[in-house]
Amino acid sequence: MHLTKEEEKILNGEKGEVMERLFRLLVRLGDIYGADKMIPVGSVQVAGVSYKSIGDPGTEFLEDIASKGAKVKVLTYLNPAGMDLENWEKLGFPKDFAKNQLRIMKAFKNMGIVVTSTCTPYLAGNLPRFREHIAWSESSAVSFSNSVIGARTNREGGPSALAAAICGVTPNYGLHLWEKRQPTVKIKVDVDLNFNSDFGALGYYVGKQVKNKIPYFTGIKDANTDQLKALGAAMAASGAVALYHIKDLTPEADLVKKDNLETLSVGKNEIKETYDKLNTGKNPDIVIFGCPHASLREISAIAERLEGKRLKKPVWVCTSRMIKEAAERMGYNEIIARAGGSIVADTCMVVSPIEEMGYKTTGVNSGKAANYLPGFCKQEVCFANIDDLLEGQL
């Protein structure tokens, strides 16, 4: 890989120990994946924020970097933390967990990272432009920015994204290159998709089948950004899909080459099978929406259904601090609270310790959450659409 004189200096340790260590990681990755050079990034999004995910080893790693005075060079946002950073005590998050989580947040803040913890940075003030090079790590946000916005990022590991933030560059390979953004499999969708959970089921099914390929979808007539977020998140979780194209809907779909691709068909049966497969339990103890973080439109839909109702069992809506603020002004939070539900900001069900909070069965409308909850939170899962889930809690 070609390095500039300035970059050579970083490798020689002239910019300090932390820069040298992190830049070395980027150079190693660049060499492995055949990058020709480093390219500047417009923004970064760092995963590996919850204490539950990174544990003591990760916490010490971050504190070490922060204590040596490392600062980020570009706008950098964070993935969800393991708890609501303001309202954790009231929601019942364990105290010792909170103590460690706050250590992590402090280390990030000292590095100059915006301590907005969300898996939907694009809804909360970190929005890349078409063809902008970025280094993001949250797998659903990578999928959204690559596919729906047409920005360019690889699936960064938490530490490689942090390295890109502190060095301001990323190696030029993979999805930064136009020829690597071409579809490698065609998905023919022949079923009506109505609920966001239908898009989650489609994503879960396709991710399992195509693993790390780049799908080109046909037959999806319409989808809003909430539905595309659900689709991409599920595909990134059950497989490793970092980019997809949809005929007539996503910005690069008209531009890519899509001849002679292997074709996979998805119909009513595949979607039904996926719902059946993801349903491992019934009668949820808690229903959690907002994986990825709920948009204002999704919160308004929940508020509309809960207006004047009374919940028998808890309902959480996970979102970013910014969207929570907007929902507050619209009175949605109050409607949901009056029904007995909670708006939970900064965190989500997958990275929070819900199994330690006494919950055994969780209801979700997210294919991504349904994928992770059994392994990571030891939960039985009810996977259904918003109407059925809310009906069950009343």
Place this chain on the structure above:
Amino acid sequence: MKGRIISPGKVEGKAIVSTEPIGFYGGIDIETGIVIEKGHPLEGKSVKDKILVFPYGKGSTVGSYVIYGIKKNNVAPAGIVNKETETIVATGVILAGIPCVDQIDIEKIKDGDNVYLDADKGIIKIQSV
């Protein structure tokens, strides 16, 4: 067999082979090194001190920290062999210092084989049991 060097080092150990991809986050317990993903072919098995063989990584990008974490907790595999190592696993093994090579025809490695991994040169040698 010769592959691509992902992270250097020389190790020897028994192979634990997964034909399915592995997502380290939510797939492997950071304290015990045991595979916890429901329905995964390696569910319930420990990767500690083994040569972990799988096609490629999948799932969450937090996986890099889980690889780093299992190394710090002394429950990491001795080495990793992939068909194709993607960024998440590469970042994790480089940071953790776990020897790793990819572009290996992993179908030739069987569960329980003795594997000698020289990731300084990108070479692996298999001794069937």
